Amino acid sequence: MTSQKTREKSKDTPLRVGLAGLGTVGGGVIRVLATHARLIEQRAGRPIQVTAVSARDRSRKRSVDLSDYAWEDDALALVQRPDVDVVVELVGGADGPALTLARAALAADKPFVTANKAMLAHHGLELATLAESRGLPLKYEAAVAGGVPIIKTLREGMAANSVSRVAGILNGTCNYILSRMEAEGLEFAAVLADAQRLGFAEADPAFDIDGVDAAHKLAILAAIAFGAQPDFTHVETSGIRDVRTADIAQAAALGYRVRLVGQAEVDAAGTLLQRVHPTLVPVDHPLAAVTGPLNAVVIDGDFVGRLLLQGAGAGEGPTASAVVADLVDIARGANGPVFATPVAQLAALPPAGSLSRSGSFYLRLTVMDRPGVLADLTAALRDSGVSIESIIQPAPTADDMALVVMVTHETTETAVRRALAAMQEIEAVCGAPLWMPIIANEGSSE
Amino acid sequence: MTSQKTREKSKDTPLRVGLAGLGTVGGGVIRVLATHARLIEQRAGRPIQVTAVSARDRSRKRSVDLSDYAWEDDALALVQRPDVDVVVELVGGADGPALTLARAALAADKPFVTANKAMLAHHGLELATLAESRGLPLKYEAAVAGGVPIIKTLREGMAANSVSRVAGILNGTCNYILSRMEAEGLEFAAVLADAQRLGFAEADPAFDIDGVDAAHKLAILAAIAFGAQPDFTHVETSGIRDVRTADIAQAAALGYRVRLVGQAEVDAAGTLLQRVHPTLVPVDHPLAAVTGPLNAVVIDGDFVGRLLLQGAGAGEGPTASAVVADLVDIARGANGPVFATPVAQLAALPPAGSLSRSGSFYLRLTVMDRPGVLADLTAALRDSGVSIESIIQPAPTADDMALVVMVTHETTETAVRRALAAMQEIEAVCGAPLWMPIIANEGSSE
Numbered sequence: 001m002t003s004q005k006t007r008e009k010s011k012d013t014p015l016r017v018g019l020a021g022l023g024t025v026g027g028g029v030i031r032v033l034a035t036h037a038r039l040i041e042q043r044a045g046r047p048i049q050v051t052a053v054s055a056r057d058r059s060r061k062r063s064v065d066l067s068d069y070a071w072e073d074d075a076l077a078l079v080q081r082p083d084v085d086v087v088v089e090l091v092g093g094a095d096g097p098a099l100t101l102a103r104a105a106l107a108a109d110k111p112f113v114t115a116n117k118a119m120l121a122h123h124g125l126e127l128a129t130l131a132e133s134r135g136l137p138l139k140y141e142a143a144v145a146g147g148v149p150i151i152k153t154l155r156e157g158m159a160a161n162s163v164s165r166v167a168g169i170l171n172g173t174c175n176y177i178l179s180r181m182e183a184e185g186l187e188f189a190a191v192l193a194d195a196q197r198l199g200f201a202e203a204d205p206a207f208d209i210d211g212v213d214a215a216h217k218l219a220i221l222a223a224i225a226f227g228a229q230p231d232f233t234h235v236e237t238s239g240i241r242d243v244r245t246a247d248i249a250q251a252a253a254l255g256y257r258v259r260l261v262g263q264a265e266v267d268a269a270g271t272l273l274q275r276v277h278p279t280l281v282p283v284d285h286p287l288a289a290v291t292g293p294l295n296a297v298v299i300d301g302d303f304v305g306r307l308l309l310q311g312a313g314a315g316e317g318p319t320a321s322a323v324v325a326d327l328v329d330i331a332r333g334a335n336g337p338v339f340a341t342p343v344a345q346l347a348a349l350p351p352a353g354s355l356s357r358s359g360s361f362y363l364r365l366t367v368m369d370r371p372g373v374l375a376d377l378t379a380a381l382r383d384s385g386v387s388i389e390s391i392i393q394p395a396p397t398a399d400d401m402a403l404v405v406m407v408t409h410e411t412t413e414t415a416v417r418r419a420l421a422a423m424q425e426i427e428a429v430c431g432a433p434l435w436m437p438i439i440a441n442e443g444s445s446e
Numbered sequence: 447m448t449s450q451k452t453r454e455k456s457k458d459t460p461l462r463v464g465l466a467g468l469g470t471v472g473g474g475v476i477r478v479l480a481t482h483a484r485l486i487e488q489r490a491g492r493p494i495q496v497t498a499v500s501a502r503d504r505s506r507k508r509s510v511d512l513s514d515y516a517w518e519d520d521a522l523a524l525v526q527r528p529d530v531d532v533v534v535e536l537v538g539g540a541d542g543p544a545l546t547l548a549r550a551a552l553a554a555d556k557p558f559v560t561a562n563k564a565m566l567a568h569h570g571l572e573l574a575t576l577a578e579s580r581g582l583p584l585k586y587e588a589a590v591a592g593g594v595p596i597i598k599t600l601r602e603g604m605a606a607n608s609v610s611r612v613a614g615i616l617n618g619t620c621n622y623i624l625s626r627m628e629a630e631g632l633e634f635a636a637v638l639a640d641a642q643r644l645g646f647a648e649a650d651p652a653f654d655i656d657g658v659d660a661a662h663k664l665a666i667l668a669a670i671a672f673g674a675q676p677d678f679t680h681v682e683t684s685g686i687r688d689v690r691t692a693d694i695a696q697a698a699a700l701g702y703r704v705r706l707v708g709q710a711e712v713d714a715a716g717t718l719l720q721r722v723h724p725t726l727v728p729v730d731h732p733l734a735a736v737t738g739p740l741n742a743v744v745i746d747g748d749f750v751g752r753l754l755l756q757g758a759g760a761g762e763g764p765t766a767s768a769v770v771a772d773l774v775d776i777a778r779g780a781n782g783p784v785f786a787t788p789v790a791q792l793a794a795l796p797p798a799g800s801l802s803r804s805g806s807f808y809l810r811l812t813v814m815d816r817p818g819v820l821a822d823l824t825a826a827l828r829d830s831g832v833s834i835e836s837i838i839q840p841a842p843t844a845d846d847m848a849l850v851v852m853v854t855h856e857t858t859e860t861a862v863r864r865a866l867a868a869m870q871e872i873e874a875v876c877g878a879p880l881w882m883p884i885i886a887n888e889g890s891s892e
Contacts, residue, residue, distance in 0.1 A: 032606050032749050042673070042787045043605045141603070147750035149603030157587070157595030159489045160478050160770035227488070286756065289735050296754075303478050303763035304593035308742075308756040310732065317749035324606035332782050341488045 014047035015331040018078030018110075019069075020101055021090030022055035022062060025115055025142070028320025029088065030064045040324065044331035048324070051083045079104045086111040086330055088323060094118035106130045106138065113326045115142035115319055121216035121232035124223065125346070128338035138338045139326035144217040145170060145295040147318025148311040149325065154224045154299065155340040161301030163225040165265040167439070170217040170276075172293035172313040173208040174240050174260040176200045178278075179291040182248050182257065188241060200293055210239035211260060211276040218262035222274055225299065226266050226349065227341035234351035235262075235274040242434050243278050247364055250392060250405045256280035256362075256438065257288040266349065273352035280362050280438040286310075287439075357413045360389065362436040363406040363420065368428040369396040376426045377404060384419035386411050401430065407438070460493035461777040464524030464556075465515075466547055467536030468501035468508060471561055471588070474766030475534065476510045486770065490777035494770070497529045525550045532557040532776055534769060540564035552576045552584065559772045561588035561765055567662035567678035570669065571792070574784035584784045585772035590663040591616060591741040593764025594757040595771065600670045600745065601786040607747030609671040611711040613885070616663040616722075618739035618759040619654040620686050620706040622646045624724075625737040628694050628703065634687060646739055656685035657706060657722040664708035668720050671745065672712050672795065673787035680797035681708075681720040688880050689724050693810055696838055696851045702726035702808075702884065703734040712795065719798035726808050726884040732756075733885075803859045806835065808882040809852040809866065814874040815842040822872045823850060830865035832857050847876065853884070 017033075019026055033040065033048055041047045052070040054077070070081070075097060078084050087105035089112065091098045098119050105112045106127065114120070120127070120143055131138035141151045145168070154163070169175050173195065180191045192209065195201035207213050219232040240260050248258050261279035266272050281288045286308045290296040295313025300306050312318035339346060367373045374391065381388055387409040396402040408416065420433050463479075465472055479486065479494055487493045498516040500523070516527070521543060524530050533551035535558065537544045544565050551558045552573065560566070566573070566589055577584035587597045591614070600609070615621050619641065626637045638655065641647035653659050665678040686706050694704050707725035712718050727734045732754045736742040741759025746752050758764035785792060813819045820837065827834055833855040842848040854862065866879050 028749070035748075036606060036608060039608065039673070039787075040606060042791055043601075043783070045782065045788075147747075148753060149599050152598065152603050153595050155489075156775060157598050157771055158767070159774040160482060160486060160767045162482060162485065227485070286735070289732070301593075301767065303474070303481075304767040305758040305761075305764055307594060308754070310754040310756075312751040315751075318751055321604070321606045321747065321750040325603055328605040329602060332780070334778070334780055336491065336778050337489070341485075342491075345488055 012046060014049045015327065016049055016051040016083050016085045017088055017327065018052045018081060018084035019050050019088045020054045020075035020078055022053060023090065024316045025319045026090040027062060027064045028316035029323050032320045032324045040328060044328040046331050048327050048331055052078055052081055054078055075101050076104050079108045079110060086113060086327065089114040089116060092116055094122045099123055102127050106134060106136055109134055109136060111137040111330050113139045113323060115323060117143040117216040117220060121219040121230055124220065124230040128343040131338055132343050137330050137335045139329060141326050142319045142322035144220055145297060146313040146315065147321045148295055148309050150297050150309050153309060154221065158299065158301050158304055161303050163299055163301050165300045166221050166225045166297065167261055167263045167287065168297035169259055169287055169290050169295055170214040170262045171208050171260060172295055173201045173205065175290060176293040178240060178258055178260065181245050185245050187245055188243060209241055211237040214260060214262045214276045218264055218274055218276055222264035222272065223339045225264065226272060227347055228272055228349040229346045231351065235276060238277045240278050246403055247434065251280050251362065254407060255283055257283060259287055261287060267352060270349060271352040272349035273357060278436050280436055282439060282441045285439060358410055360410055360438045361408045361416045362438055363433060365404045365423060365433040366430045367402055367404055368430065369400045369402040370428055373428045377423055380422040380426065381419045384415050384422055386415045386419045458492055460495045461773065462495055462497040462529050462531045463534055463773065464498045464527060464530035465496050465534045466500045466521035466524055468499060469536065470762045471765045472536045473508060473510045474762035475769050478766045478770045486774060490774040492777050494773050494777055498524055498527055500524055521547050522550050525554045525556060532559060535560040535562060538562055540568045545569055548573050552580060552582055555580055555582060557583040557776050559585045559769060561769060563589040563662040563666060567665040567676060570666065570676040574789040577784055578789050583776050583781045585775060587772050588765045588768035590666055591743060592759040592761065593767045594741055594755050596743050596755050599755060600667065604745065604747050604750055607749050609745055609747050611746045612667050612671045612743065613707055613709045613733065614743035615705055615733055615736050615741055616660040616708045617654050617706060618741055619647045619651065621736060622739040624686060624704055624706065627691050631691050633691055634689060655687055657683040660706060660708045660722045664710055664720055664722055668710035668718060669785045671710065672718060673793055674718055674795045675792045677797065681722060684723045686724050692840065692849055693880060697726050697808065700853060701729055703729060705733055707733060713798060716795060717798040718795035719803060724882050726882055728885060728887045731885060804856055806856055806884045807854045807862045808884055809879060811850045811869060811879040812876045813848055813850055814876065815846045815848040816874055819874045823869055826868035826872065827865045830861050830868055832861050832865045
């Protein structure tokens with residue numbers, strides 16, 4: 001370990017990278033390091049060179065030339081190579097080869113860089129414990145919001161702040177779909193199909209559109225922001241499958257846009273709320289302006305106030321840019337706790353239950369267009385203790401069904417869920433209702 | 447130097463701060479360090495403690511308790527104290543005591559932290575040379591955009607990128623004034639007076655409203671972004687005194703907002719354009735959404751794409767937050783070139799002349815409301831080779847004067863200046879015209 005560390009800090013000697021995973025991002029890392037070799041050497045104080053690579057299939061045709069690098073069929077062999085100082089993992093997957101590689105690299109005293117949000121959300125605590133016990137950098141800027149330096153900002157730029165809230169658009173696929181639904185009035189399924197055709201959505205889009213990817217990222221951000229152990233299992237997660245263009249249109253009429261927002265906050269009782277949910281965002285809120293596949297994160301710190309960071313959340317260039325930024329930091333000798341707070345001091349914050357959350361909500365139900373339905377709905381709301389700010393009943397559709405959209409006054413999620421359960425008992429109510437939290441207008445809530 | 451450095455890196459021993467300047471930001475630094483002592487110790491790996499302070503007037507009443515700190519009447523005495531590991535300069539001023547202190551601290555092998563944009567814009571090259579020759583951190587996150595971690599983002603987060611352009615709203619006072627003119631339809635002088643009353647503008651506002659403060663910050667950003675020697679003297683600088691609400695209204699009608707934008711870019715010939723100027727920003731551009739005293743910076747990197755950072759650009763909390771973030775970095779042992787590229791390798795980029803700049807422009811003239819004026823104006827434009835996209839002549843004012851607003855097609859600033867000179871020769875044209883560059887809509891120019 002001592003010789004390893006000495007090597008890391010010494011000048012002029014290159015930082016030698018073993019790269020596992022040669023997909024889009026892996027190819028991007030090779031391209032960035034080749035394109036900007038001199039610039040990066042200036043900024044890092046020493047050259048950064050890939051020496052060895054590994055991927056599943058050596059024979060696969062790739063857009064980057066690999067002839068300068070040693071090849072390992074088994075990524076684990078990278079760890080043992082004496083010409084590898086740092087291991088970069090771009091394999092993906094919460095468990096399996098990526099996790100095995102992470103453990104092996106850290107156990108062999110090699111700094112470790114990854115873009116793997118799933119692995120960090122699930123195993124971040126174990127890996128951070130291992131890294132910190134050995135004094136090794138474990139870096140993952142690319143794991144959250146792609147090229148946006150949100151990890152560095154939270155860890156270092158906001159180091160002097162207690163953070164009260166993190167809210168972000170953390171999945172570019174969902175934001176692309178919602179923005180196109182908004183701009184073009186198309187329904188979810190049609191936009192998803194087109195997004196898949198254009199490469200903005202995976203063939204199996206579930207991880208993105210069900211909010212799981214955003215939840216992984218949120219759990220990582222919350223750990224840093226609140227000095228808490230990463231707690232992915234308690235991120236309440238809903239995706240965007242059930243959002244209709246009618247919801248987007250009604251939200252717009254009310255002065256809101258619909259975004260898939262990941263929000264984390266610690267309340268006065270010290271419980272941690274983590275939620276990924278389609279959310280009504282006021283049009284003048286910074287997240288409302290985020291369109292297309294962009295990511296954006298808003299952080300409220302007690303001294304710095306509100307910061308907004310926005311940029312490309314995915315893609316070869318942005319993600320590779322973040323990976324290489326981590327390598328530059330390592331080449332310079334930067335280190336520090338993986339989640340900003342030393343892992344032994346990370347708090348196990350109790351998760352916030354639904355009861356503790358108050359706010360106003362958007363509710364949408366599909367009902368049969370017949371007299372008395374509204375009276376039944378409002379009675380159910382009254383009986384559940386939910387006070388309504390407005391009810392909108394757009395024109396009925398051809399099949400004599402109608403949407404009813406309601407916005408509540410400040411209430412609790414518990415009351416809203418009770419009301420929704422009661423309303424679903426009403427005969428004229430068809431199918432599952434949709435509810436979305438509403439981010440309050442600035443000034444009214446801050 | 448060796449003993450000093452050893453001390454910086456050792457754990458558990460506090461990083462001891464000598465603080466010069468106890469105005470708003472100095473008080474804020476003391477408050478942040480006291481409020482978050484434990485949090486900062488966790489993140490920095492060691493305590494950060496103010497040990498000695500200095501300001502002009504010891505007897506002045508202050509909102510922070512100074513009884514725990516040694517007092518020095520002469521800030522230079524901080525440098526010599528054995529219980530000061532790092533000197534923080536919050537005195538201000540490009541030259542004078544701040545510069546003397548910076549030189550002395552670095553010469554005495556003490557890391558140096560400052561919020562002083564004027565000093566860095568004028569003397570950054572000298573100070574960086576001194577710091578790097580001695581291997582010392584010289585950090586200045588608070589000097590640009592207050593609490594927004596733009597220096598860290600450019601230096602570290604974007605280290606893997608070649609930057610093509612930086613554009614920012616870098617002065618909160620100007621943005622506050624322009625936003626209020628826009629929202630309330632008031633003229634500049636009235637809003638300025640009110641801003642002074644409310645503390646958003648200084649009693650002597652010239653530094654802010656004439657664009658000098660923004661120009662200092664732009665020169666610093668350009669140095670980091672382009673690996674160039676800071677070159678404040680070639681920042682072309684115009685302020686906002688001549689912007690009228692009529693300009694803002696006409697810009698709005700055309701789909702733009704008026705912002706004081708600092709822009710820096712390197713063209714194909716390797717010349718550096720640096721300009722601070724009231725600018726027409728398309729309403730869907732990220733900078734158009736920035737209102738009130740906020741700052742925001744947009745950076746275009748070749749791999750990461752476009753990043754936006756936004757937040758509070760001034761004030762006690764945000765600025766102190768940035769100063770303490772620098773201290774945390776120093777406590778962790780972070781170092782590296784002051785302007786990201788080692789100072790000896792910073793290029794002396796030739797300044798871009800007006801001739802090299804093309805784009806479209808907003809022109810506004812005041813004319814006597816009489817027949818034939820428009821014909822004379824358009825003839826002057828034609829003779830200068832400036833092609834016009836639109837001309838608007840709002841209703842004449844009571845005194846028979848009228849505004850004429852023109853938007854040019856893509857042209858050069860040289861041609862625009864020639865046209866303006868010709869138009870001022872026309873008898874019916876009264877007073878000085880106003881011109882503003884227009885940031886092109888995305889897609890049309892990117």
